[in-house]
Each structure stands twice: as C-alpha cells, then as structure tokens.
Amino acid sequence: MNKIFEVPLYAYQRSPDQDTASSVRHKVIVIGAGPVGLAAAIDLAQKGVPVVVLDDNDKVSFGSRAICFSQRSLEIADRLGAGGKLVDKGVLWDAGKVFFDNRQVYEFHLQPDAGYAHPAFINLQQYYFEKALVERVRELQAEGAPIEIRGQNKVEAVGTHNDHVKLEVETPEGPYNVEADWLIACDGANSPTRRMLGLDFEGRVFEDNFLIADVVMQADFPTERWFWFDPPFNRGQSALLHKQPDNVWRIDLQLGRDIDPEQEKQPENVIPRLKAMLGEEINFELEWVSIYTFQCRRMERFRHGRVLFAGDSAHQVSPFGARGANSGLQDTDNLCWKLKMVIDGDAPELLLDSYNRERVEAADENIRMSTLSTEFITPKSDMSRLLRDAVLDLSEHYAFARPLVNSGRLSTPCAYSGSSLSSADALTGPEITRPGSACPDAPLGDEFLLPKLAGKFTLLTIDADAPDSIEEGGVQATRLALSVKDDLTLELKRRYLGDAPGAVYLIRPDQHVAARRDTFEENAFRQAIRRATGKE
Structure with missing residues (x-):
C-alpha cells in the first residue's frame, strides 16, 4: 500500500478562532482540500486575498481517483506555481488505441502540432496532485502569504446572510463558529454544503456499473490510452487501461447493470477479471478498487449569494474523457480573479454572475459530451449496438468513421460563447482564438506565450500599434507587443493572426x-474591459 495515503499532510492544530468568544470573520473560506479547493486557495493567496481551507480529513485522497490531467490544467498549475512538479512526476502520453473484439481498429495522437510548453495530457494519481498543491501552500506560508489549511475541521452547518456566511465547525477538541465574507464549496460530489443549503443536482444517472482498479505491476504495455469495445476478456462490455507513475496501472471494466457492488469489489472477484484481461503470467497487486456509475448532472446555479460552488460539488460527469477534475480547475481559474476584483471594489458583485453563467455553459458542454460517450460505450438497445459496432468495423479501414467512435471525448477548455464576451467584435482571425476561447500557447524563441499573459488584463498586439496600456474604470490592460517576424515556427501566426495583417487582443487574467x-480601436477595447469586468 502506498504510504502517502497514511501521512497527515495538514494535521489538526488548534486555531485561535477556537478561543474567541465571538465568531471570527475571514475574507474567504474554502471547504475541501482536494485539487479544486487547494487550487482556489492558492490562486487567491497569490493574489493577496486571505483564505482559510477547512477539510474534515488531514490526508490526501485514498486511491488514484482523477488521474488524467489536461494541458489546460497544467497551464493553470503553472500559474499556481506547481506545474513543473506535476509534469516531472506524471506519465506523459499522446497516443491512444481503440480495440474492437480482439483487434485494433485504429490509433490516434492528441497533439500533432508542436509549440506548446506542456503535453496534451499527463497521467498522475490525484493524491500526488494534492500533495504537490499542499507543498505549494507550505511554500506560500513560508513567504508570508495569507493562506491556512485546517485539517479535521468538519463543517456541520452553513448559514447564509446578505453580507457573510456563518459556519459551525466540528474538531477533535469540540465545535466552534466562524464567518466568511465569501464561501467557496469544493467538497465533492456528495457535497455536504450543497445538502445543508437544500440544493440538489439536475441531470441523469446511468444504470451501468464500472469496476475501477489501481493495479501495481511490471508490464511492457506502452504508455498509451487503450480502450476496448466488446473484448474477449469482458464480453459484451468495455475496458480501459492507463499507465500511472510508480508502475500503477488504472483499469476500468464495465460490469453491467444488475450487480452487487460490495461483492464485485472483493479481491476474489476482482482478481479473476484482471487475470482474464492481463494474462495469467502477469503478477500484480491491488492498490485500490471501487465501483461507480455514470452521472451527468449539475446544480441549476453555481452561485447562491455569498456561496460559490466549484468542481464536483457543482457538477458531475462520467470519468471517460477526463472532464471532472480538469473542469473543476477551470472553475477556480474563472472564479478567483473575479472574486479578487469584487473584494477589492474594482468590480461589482454582478461580475460573479458571469462565473455562474460561463461555468454552467462549460458544465453543460461537458455533460453533453460525456452523455454522448456514455451512450456510445453503453448502447441501450440492440439497434444502437448494431450501429455502434458497424461504426467500429468501418473505423478499422476508413478514416471518415473514426471521428464517430466515442470512447470518451477528451477534455478541452470551453469557449464561452454564451457570455458577454461573444458580443465583443472579432472581425477576422483563427477560430481557435475567437472571443471567449482560452488562449493557446505559442513558442516565443526560448520562451512561451502563456506565462506572459498570467494574472492580469493584457492588450496583446501582433504587428499592430496600440498604447502601452489603457485604463478603464480602474482596470488597467498592459500591452504585450509581438511580431510574426520573430515567429520562426509560424505557430503564433497560425493560432493568433491567420490571414490578417495584424491583430489586437484583450486577454483576461484567466487567459481567455x-x-x-x-x-486597436480605443472605444471598442474600453467597452470590452467594461463587459469583462461586469460593468456593462
């Protein structure tokens, strides 16, 4: 068993709040020290916003759970100061193979283009992701940043008010009360915060069950994503194989609908299934086993007054496609700069409604893609299965059929078409950088573009004139001037300029x-700043 599961990373310590007669008010409290909650806390602390994280645990999550982290998540992690550590530990992969019955029908590559600082995906157990973020918290604390994690602090009650939120917290030494100007709930799919506020999910729960297992083994399988439809070792169902660090392999096996979950998790039932898949000659150990069902659901709204929901507490999708944790990190990336502006008085509270609007759109996109994957992987009728199998047969020989195969459309950042950004002019330019989209990276000599866009409003010019900065309503956008003459790879031109002779972009702090x-047309860009900051 991996010892990291057993080590308290933020052991309980009595806080001064427990020794005061009245409730202490904090600027922001985050509930949940998983990847999403820690990311939110680090982002806020780096912006100078005091934040306290409350978690009923004091260790990393047991089992690998989320394992597949996208390029966009790594770019966000870079801004949090942890990206390099995650990439160094993770397993980099780009290729995937799809099998039907006992034959490979095709393979794919995720990132055929060069010119990105990070790979398309890494595989990394969630506990390592959490550990890296806790270590980043400790670094920030050593630098004097206003961030605190309180382990074994379980929130038992939440009371909402017009200008604050009140919490009742249970600890090993008894209860205490605390208040927050703002509360961010990142407490998972079974969110107690959501339940205490009388809120619920809307959406679908699928009936098929899946076995998920972390297996420690020495194997010669390549570092690729392998997905099987109707394999001989799991006839009529599906299977997935992924490599993780430390010779840990993630295996997902579809089990069907009418099963006893507790029985299926028992080693005497799991091991024969894995031997049928891997071969009798492969020696392995079980590290973690779980049973799950597909759920494609979300809250109606992610903002409820002073309470903001992010990650699994706000939305759930099936694990195929790596849309859960990656989407949660994008939630916090969208939220924290807006909350900072509201706290500082640089934007109205109305700006936080754009967090709800944009991330609900992203959740709906993820749910739609996840639902399509689920329906392809688990057809609900004989006719659906016949059509699915025909597509798989065709994909072996004909390229046109391969985009129709859906073993989980992998996570990509949402372009916010439904927000006020879509009304900003975009006269010409590539689709990949239309208003609302997340900025793609591009090489700039020995450097990359995205680090130059982090954490601020930027006026990006490419072979175009503009002032060094513009200020609108107390918000300043600073110019970053680039030229395709310095773009030896031509990726900057392809991703940002297209056929236009020049371009001017307004980039938000979250690089959208x-x-x-x-x-550069001054009135248009001033209006864009007002829209982006909730003032119009």
Whole structure:
C-alpha cells in the first residue's frame, strides 16, 4: 500500500478562532482540500486575498481517483506555481488505441502540432496532485502569504446572510463558529454544503456499473490510452487501461447493470477479471478498487449569494474523457480573479454572475459530451449496438468513421460563447482564438506565450500599434507587443493572426480572449474591459 495515503499532510492544530468568544470573520473560506479547493486557495493567496481551507480529513485522497490531467490544467498549475512538479512526476502520453473484439481498429495522437510548453495530457494519481498543491501552500506560508489549511475541521452547518456566511465547525477538541465574507464549496460530489443549503443536482444517472482498479505491476504495455469495445476478456462490455507513475496501472471494466457492488469489489472477484484481461503470467497487486456509475448532472446555479460552488460539488460527469477534475480547475481559474476584483471594489458583485453563467455553459458542454460517450460505450438497445459496432468495423479501414467512435471525448477548455464576451467584435482571425476561447500557447524563441499573459488584463498586439496600456474604470490592460517576424515556427501566426495583417487582443487574467480586432480601436477595447469586468 502506498504510504502517502497514511501521512497527515495538514494535521489538526488548534486555531485561535477556537478561543474567541465571538465568531471570527475571514475574507474567504474554502471547504475541501482536494485539487479544486487547494487550487482556489492558492490562486487567491497569490493574489493577496486571505483564505482559510477547512477539510474534515488531514490526508490526501485514498486511491488514484482523477488521474488524467489536461494541458489546460497544467497551464493553470503553472500559474499556481506547481506545474513543473506535476509534469516531472506524471506519465506523459499522446497516443491512444481503440480495440474492437480482439483487434485494433485504429490509433490516434492528441497533439500533432508542436509549440506548446506542456503535453496534451499527463497521467498522475490525484493524491500526488494534492500533495504537490499542499507543498505549494507550505511554500506560500513560508513567504508570508495569507493562506491556512485546517485539517479535521468538519463543517456541520452553513448559514447564509446578505453580507457573510456563518459556519459551525466540528474538531477533535469540540465545535466552534466562524464567518466568511465569501464561501467557496469544493467538497465533492456528495457535497455536504450543497445538502445543508437544500440544493440538489439536475441531470441523469446511468444504470451501468464500472469496476475501477489501481493495479501495481511490471508490464511492457506502452504508455498509451487503450480502450476496448466488446473484448474477449469482458464480453459484451468495455475496458480501459492507463499507465500511472510508480508502475500503477488504472483499469476500468464495465460490469453491467444488475450487480452487487460490495461483492464485485472483493479481491476474489476482482482478481479473476484482471487475470482474464492481463494474462495469467502477469503478477500484480491491488492498490485500490471501487465501483461507480455514470452521472451527468449539475446544480441549476453555481452561485447562491455569498456561496460559490466549484468542481464536483457543482457538477458531475462520467470519468471517460477526463472532464471532472480538469473542469473543476477551470472553475477556480474563472472564479478567483473575479472574486479578487469584487473584494477589492474594482468590480461589482454582478461580475460573479458571469462565473455562474460561463461555468454552467462549460458544465453543460461537458455533460453533453460525456452523455454522448456514455451512450456510445453503453448502447441501450440492440439497434444502437448494431450501429455502434458497424461504426467500429468501418473505423478499422476508413478514416471518415473514426471521428464517430466515442470512447470518451477528451477534455478541452470551453469557449464561452454564451457570455458577454461573444458580443465583443472579432472581425477576422483563427477560430481557435475567437472571443471567449482560452488562449493557446505559442513558442516565443526560448520562451512561451502563456506565462506572459498570467494574472492580469493584457492588450496583446501582433504587428499592430496600440498604447502601452489603457485604463478603464480602474482596470488597467498592459500591452504585450509581438511580431510574426520573430515567429520562426509560424505557430503564433497560425493560432493568433491567420490571414490578417495584424491583430489586437484583450486577454483576461484567466487567459481567455475578451475581444479581438484587426487594429486597436480605443472605444471598442474600453467597452470590452467594461463587459469583462461586469460593468456593462
């Protein structure tokens, strides 16, 4: 058993709040020290916002859980100060293979283009992700940043008020009360916060059950994503194989509908299934086993007054496609700069409604893609299965059929078409950088573009004139001037310029495009700043 599960990373310590007669008010409290909650806390602390994280545990999550982290998540982790550590530990992969019955029908590559600082995906157990973020918290604390984690602090009650939220917290030494100007709930799919506020999910729960197992073994399988439809070792069902660090392999096996979950998790039932898949000659140990069902659901709204929901507490999708944790990290990336502006008085509270609007759109996109994957993987009728199998047969020989195969459309960042960003002018330019989209990386000599866009409003010009900065309503956008003459790879031109002679972009602090035009037009960009900051 991996010892990391047993080590308290943020052991209980009595806080001064427990020794005061009245409730202490904090600027922001985050509930949950998983990847999403820690990311939110680190982001806020780096912006100078005091934040306290409450968690009923004091260790990393047991089992690998989320394992597949996207390029966008690594870019976000870079801004949090942990990206390099995650990539160094993770297993990099780019290729995937799809099998039907006992034959390979095709393979794919995720990132055929060069010019990105990070790979398309890494595989990394969630406990390592959490550990890296806790270590980043300790670094920030050593630098004097206003961030605190309180382990074994279980929130038992939440009371909402117009200007704050009140919490009742249970600890090993008894209860205490605490208040927050703002509360961010990152307490998982079974969110106690959501339940205490009388809120619920909307959406679908699918009936098929899946066995998920972390297996420690020495194996010669390549570092690729392998997905089987109707394999001989799991006839009529599906299977997935992924490599993780430390010779741990993630295996997902579809089991069907009418099963006894507790019985199926027992080693005497799991091991024969794995031997049928891996071969009798392969020696392995079970590290973690669980049973899950597909759920494609979300809250109606992610903001409820002073309480903001993020990650699994706000939305759930099936694990095929790696849309859960990656989407949660994008939630916090969207939220924290907006909350900072509201706290500082640089934007109205209305700006936080754009967090709800944009991330609900992203959740709906993820749910839609996840539902399509689920329906392809688990057809609900004989006719659906016949059609699915025909697509798989065709995909072996004909390229046109391969995009129709759906073993889990892998996570990509949402372009916020439904937000105010879509009304900002975009006269010409590539689709990949239309308003609302997340900025793709691009090489700039020995450096990359995205680190130059982090944490602030940027006026990005490419072969176009503009002032060094513009200020609108107390918000400043600073110019970053680039030229395709310095773009030896031509990726900057392809991703940001296209056929236009020049381009001017307004980039938000979360590296999403707020506006794009061929030339700098002051009134248009001032209006774009107002829209992006909730003032219009």
